[in-house]
Amino acid sequence: MSPTLLINGAKGRMGHALLQAAQEFNLTVAATADAGDDLAAAMDRADVTVDFSSHLATRQLLELAIAERKPVVIGTTGHAPEAKAQLLKLAAQVPCVWAGNYSVGVNLLFALTRRATAVLGATYDAEVVEMHHRFKKDAPSGTAARLLEIILEERKLGAEALRHGRNGITGERTSAEVGIHSLRGGDVVGDHTVIFAALGERLELTHKASDRAIFAQGALRAARWIVNQPAGVYDMQDVLGLK
Structure with a gap:
């Protein structure tokens, strides 16, 4: 029942x-x-x-x-x-x-992100980009926060490794940082992309919700x-x- x-x-x-x-x-x-x-x-x-x-x-x-x-x-x-x-x-x-x-798809994204983080290692720079509608009150989204947790757990990094956007003269990016970027606008239900970028190639895992x-x-x-x-x-x- x-x-x-x-x-x-x-x-x-x-x-x-x-x-x-x-x-x-x-x-x-x-x-x-x-x-x-x-x-x-x-x-x-x-x-x-x-x-x-x-x-x-x-x-x-x-x-x-x-x-x-x-x-x-x-x-x-x-x-x-x-x-x-x-x-x-x-x-x-x-x-x-x-x-x-x-979302079932997002939870599969969590699993894939954990696997990709473990396989690729710190030579692949990890960044998370999320976009939501203009009315969302918190940032980053709960989904992005979980993606970041997964990456930090696999790389054994603390919250101090997070870079919430970048501004000014930040210096070269190090392997011991993880970027998070929150975009807001229109009526976007929820887009999330995890980027793993190395010298010579880039892997992107993306989920987009429309409903x-x-x-x-x-x-x-x-x-x-x-x-x-x-x-x-x-x-x-x-x-x-x-x-």
Whole structure:
């Protein structure tokens, strides 16, 4: 039997996409919530919460989920690294899928990026370029942040290696840095490119989204999966069996 859903952030762009996708897949939305609503009452009416609201609301959401012993799917981005580390400790107390991107294609991009980083090595300069619509409030995107994490993990580098754009006389690029460039404009749903550039050749891995429905479908797939899992933090790699 499919779980009943609480869509938190239902009035946002992703909220609308989730409501539409739930209807298409015959999933029951038992409750919706937005800023100012009684989130506890809404959570009580559903089996699992799918959250695409605000990073400012994540702590309250997780505290309520722990109290209610309810699984959650979190797609909200924009958390500062220190805050996210603390929130992940809370999230581990319930079954939780936390991902910056719920697209199947993007999660394959994550796997390919890890493989390419391991195979190519530091002689290939790594840069990440992402572009989103003019209304996006955070940068870099959650997807770009995850791509950067993967590259840093494989190369055993810390966050100090990141270069958020370049300006002025920066000197020659070193192999111990990873570039990130965030573009904003128009109605772009989400474009991500990972570039590995060496002397003599360049490899580019690109994913382009044209419809938010792909993210909504992936998040609902995660919601159906997480209700059968023990407490802990999972990502879409787990949901899709890519690990």
